[in-house]
Amino acid sequence: MTFEEFLAARLPALTRYATALAGDPDAGADVLQDVLVKAQPRWSKIAELESPEAYVRRMVINELTSARRQLAARLRRERVHQAAEPAAADGHDERIAQRDALVRLIRDLPARQRIVIVLRYLEDMADADIAVLMGCSIVTVRTQAMRGLATLRAVLPQPSLEEQR
Template sequence: MTFEEFVAARLGALIRYATVVTWDPDLAEDVVQNVLVRAQPRWSRIDRLEAPEQYVHRMVVNEFLSWRRRRRARLLHHSEALDGLVAPLPDPTGQYDDRDAVIRVVSTLPPRQRVVIALRFYEDLSVEVIADQLGCRVSTVRTHLDRAMTTLREALPAALAQMGEPS
């Protein structure tokens, strides 16, 4: 498969994957663009791998994590981006309110915890595979996962309660 064919077939999926990893659609597009720019000159080598798409997924995760280090800028979370804007209209269905609350809380997690949550629950990867993708020990992944889940458990009841309050 040529690089152009890969991009034509998988660009949408790559952007969705990056959005889940970064929890920021604009940053996800930037990350995917940077990854594809780096992958194109190496495509003949990447395409020969057993799983080229998994390799590109790992590139997306690494790019997101290094993006933060390179920029030394604090990532803007969705909840902060929405502050000061027009208040969102209440959603008539509870499941969407719950989903919004979960997204807002997950977006406040540190980047590595967000990545671990995305890989574990969106990609349904084992902690061993996540550790391999992140280049760290299994215990480190478990620690990130445990801390993220603790934060989510503590924050979600409050976030869900706030979603139900009239403004």
């Protein structure tokens, strides 16, 4: 499979993947572009692998966890948070507002925590698979998930006992 054939077949899925992991469409597109620029000259070797897409997905994770990328993401989030928050609406709009708030909270997690949360709950991956993809131990994956979930629980409103019934 040529690089162009790979892109024609897998670019939309890779774009969704990078966007989910980055927490932002623009950042996801930037990361994916950087990864594809690095992958293209080495494509003949990458194409020989058992799963070239898995390799490219790993490259996306590595790019997202690089120190340079984390600094740029933090600066971008600071600029976004300076903008005014939209007012919450009723009914259906309230659920949309809650979802958007959750997405913003996940986006604000440190890169490794965000990646683990997205891979575990959005991609429905097992901890062992995440560990292989991230190049770390299963314990590290579980620790990052625990920390990310603790951060989210600390800022999300907890339902009352009556709401749970």
